[in-house]
Amino acid sequence: MKIRDLKIYYPAFIVLITLLLFSSFAYYQAKESVTEKRIRSFENRVNGISTAINLRMLDYVQILRGCQGLFYGSDTITARDWKVYIDNLKIDEIYPGIQGIGYAKYIPSEDKVNLERNIQNSGFPQFKIQSTFKNNYLAPIIYLEPFTGRNLRAFGFDMYDDSARRDAMDRAILTGKASITSKLTLIQETGKNVQPGFLMYMPVYYDPQLVNTVEERERNIKGFVYYPFRAYDLIKNISKHYRDIQIKIYDGNLNSSNLLFDSDSLKNGEKDKITRIPEFKKIVPANVAGRTWNILISSDQIGSPMERSQPLIILMFGIILSVLFFIMIYNIIRSNSLMREELEVSKELDNKKDEFIGIASHELKTPLTSIKAYIQLLERSDLRDQDRRLVNKANSNINKLNNLIGDLLDVSKLQSGQLKLNTADFELKKMIMESVENVQHMYSSHKIIILNDIPELILSGDLLRLEQAMTNLLMNAIKYSPGVDSVYINTELLPSQVKIEIIDKGIGISKENQQRIFDRFFRAKELSPVISGLGMGLFISQEIIKRHYGKIAVESEPGKGSKFSIILPR
Numbered sequence: 292m293k294i295r296d297l298k299i300y301y302p303a304f305i306v307l308i309t310l311l312l313f314s315s316f317a318y319y320q321a322k323e324s325v326t327e328k329r330i331r332s333f334e335n336r337v338n339g340i341s342t343a344i345n346l347r348m349l350d351y352v353q354i355l356r357g358c359q360g361l362f363y364g365s366d367t368i369t370a371r372d373w374k375v376y377i378d379n380l381k382i383d384e385i386y387p388g389i390q391g392i393g394y395a396k397y398i399p400s401e402d403k404v405n406l407e408r409n410i411q412n413s414g415f416p417q418f419k420i421q422s423t424f425k426n427n428y429l430a431p432i433i434y435l436e437p438f439t440g441r442n443l444r445a446f447g448f449d450m451y452d453d454s455a456r457r458d459a460m461d462r463a464i465l466t467g468k469a470s471i472t473s474k475l476t477l478i479q480e481t482g483k484n485v486q487p488g489f490l491m492y493m494p495v496y497y498d499p500q501l502v503n504t505v506e507e508r509e510r511n512i513k514g515f516v517y518y519p520f521r522a523y524d525l526i527k528n529i530s531k532h533y534r535d536i537q538i539k540i541y542d543g544n545l546n547s548s549n550l551l552f553d554s555d556s557l558k559n560g561e562k563d564k565i566t567r568i569p570e571f572k573k574i575v576p577a578n579v580a581g582r583t584w585n586i587l588i589s590s591d592q593i594g595s596p597m598e599r600s601q602p603l604i605i606l607m608f609g610i611i612l613s614v615l616f617f618i619m620i621y622n623i624i625r626s627n628s629l630m631r632e633e634l635e636v637s638k639e640l641d642n643k644k645d646e647f648i649g650i651a652s653h654e655l656k657t658p659l660t661s662i663k664a665y666i667q668l669l670e671r672s673d674l675r676d677q678d679r680r681l682v683n684k685a686n687s688n689i690n691k692l693n694n695l696i697g698d699l700l701d702v703s704k705l706q707s708g709q710l711k712l713n714t715a716d717f718e719l720k721k722m723i724m725e726s727v728e729n730v731q732h733m734y735s736s737h738k739i740i741i742l743n744d745i746p747e748l749i750l751s752g753d754l755l756r757l758e759q760a761m762t763n764l765l766m767n768a769i770k771y772s773p774g775v776d777s778v779y780i781n782t783e784l785l786p787s788q789v790k791i792e793i794i795d796k797g798i799g800i801s802k803e804n805q806q807r808i809f810d811r812f813f814r815a816k817e818l819s820p821v822i823s824g825l826g827m828g829l830f831i832s833q834e835i836i837k838r839h840y841g842k843i844a845v846e847s848e849p850g851k852g853s854k855f856s857i858i859l860p861r
């Protein structure tokens with residue numbers, strides 16, 4: 292395709308580009324709003340999970356305060372009291388996943404034998420303090436509920452012997468508040484499915500009133516109520532409603548050695564784990580009983596798949612629509628241009644035809660004129676009656692041929708705009724009467740009846756051309772009313788016009804054909820073989836009347852006849 296040909300398709304390309312631009316704009320808008328929405332829901336999740344963790348840890352602190360209160364209510368809390376109290380808390384029902392709740396007594400190392408003996412005598416003959424005894428103080432676990440399974444391994448374990456636990460206990464004594472250890476492995480772990488763990492301590496003093504200063508608290512410390520936590524059991528339970536985010540919890544810095552919990556390691560399928568850089572990521576610090584945890588939350592799956600693919604769907608839809616529109620407009624332009632080309636070709640053919648008609652009729656006219664002259668010479672000569680009849684017949688046929696060629700020449704002149712009018716004043720009556728005479732002379736089969744007095748009126752125009760139009764209409768009236776013996780003329784004077792009606796009681800014209808009879812070369816199909824003609828008369832008549840600023844109209848009913856009216860300005 293040449294550039295020139297392509298040019299006509301520019302509107303289609305402009306529409307395509309505009310729609311594509313619009314689609315990409317809609318895509319970016321949708322993407323922005325979806326991203327904004329996803330950021331908001333990610334923030335909601337971040338807030339949700341960090342609040343849930345903080346609140347849960349506060350709940351544990353509160354529960355430990357309750358345990359602390361138990362000791363403040365009585366000096367003689369036994370293992371049985373502890374069991375009843377802890378059972379009654381029904382913690383496992385509210386917060387499943389807790390390893391247990393225990394009590395460790397804080398004693399100077401020299402009291403070790405005494406303590407062992409007391410516990411053994413209270414119904415636990417196998418009780419033994421498990422310690423290296425390298426410190427001056429011991430904190431052996433003496434109560435632990437539920438007192439079953441892996442918890443039995445911790446019974447008698449001296450927590451003060453271990454540095455991480457000792458640090459947390461010392462902090463609890465110093466602050467008088469709950470305190471958690473750094474990441475460690477619980478004594479309860481059996482070696483299978485080992486999880487990172489930590490403990491939360493709440494100090495218990497001999498006298499709850501004497502805890503105002505560090506010294507008072509150091510002197511007054513009696514023991515610790517505590518929780519052993521297995522990190523995965525704990526966090527898994529808190530985060531179970533947050534499946535579309537990854538949660539990692541670090542005890543302190545974001546080092547893998549500090550990793551307390553990683554939600555990815557709970558997933559079975561490798562494909563669920565984030566291996567690339569996640570779309571959303573946030574680190575939220577949480578202060579948990581004296582230590583700072585860093586919660587790293589990340590996600591790729593915020594928002595429903597439908598919501599996430601919405602911008603892409605919009606883009607695809609936009610592209611498809613743009614292309615469809617482009618194809619549609621392209622095709623419209625293509626068929627238009629083909630039609631225009633066809634029209635140009637047919638116009639060219641039409642012009643050639645008109646040119647041919649013009650030349651042919653001109654060429655025919657010249658020899659015909661000389662034949663007519665010879666016939667006239669013959670007419671004037673002394674002829675026998677029989678010969679004169681033959682010459683008259685020849686003359687009348689030459690007249691018909693002459694009229695036909697005249698019509699052809701007129702059509703060609705009208706087409707090329709060369710039909711000139713010789714305008715002058717003339718009498719209307721004379722024009723009508725001459726036409727009537729002309730036609731009556733040619734056709735004796737019908738009588739032309741003038742219905743009323745023709746007004747005495749001087750008009751301005753080309754008398755011969757107007758006579759030609761009148762003659763045409765009268766000849767048609769006769770031609771298309773076979774088997775009838777009269778046609779009629781009616782004239783009517785209007786305020787500024789004059790109307791001439793030519794009426795016949797002939798075959799009439801269908802409504803459909805009435806629209807087309809003034810077209811060049813139009814003939815009603817049904818009559819063509821019966822009545823001869825070329826479909827030029829009405830076309831020429833209409834053009835002549837139009838050039839006189841007049842109007843020509845038809846009223847007709849098939850089978851009943853027709854009425855042609857000429858209206859001329861006065």
Ligand code: ADP
Nearest residue numbers: 767768771799808814815824825826827828829
């Ligand atoms: P032609 O008479 O040579 O066919 P015209 O242009 O004079 O051409 O007329 C066009 C057509 O109009 C005719 O073929 C005919 O079908 C219809 N027509 C014209 N005058 C009459 C009439 N008076 N009655 C019925 N049909 C007519």
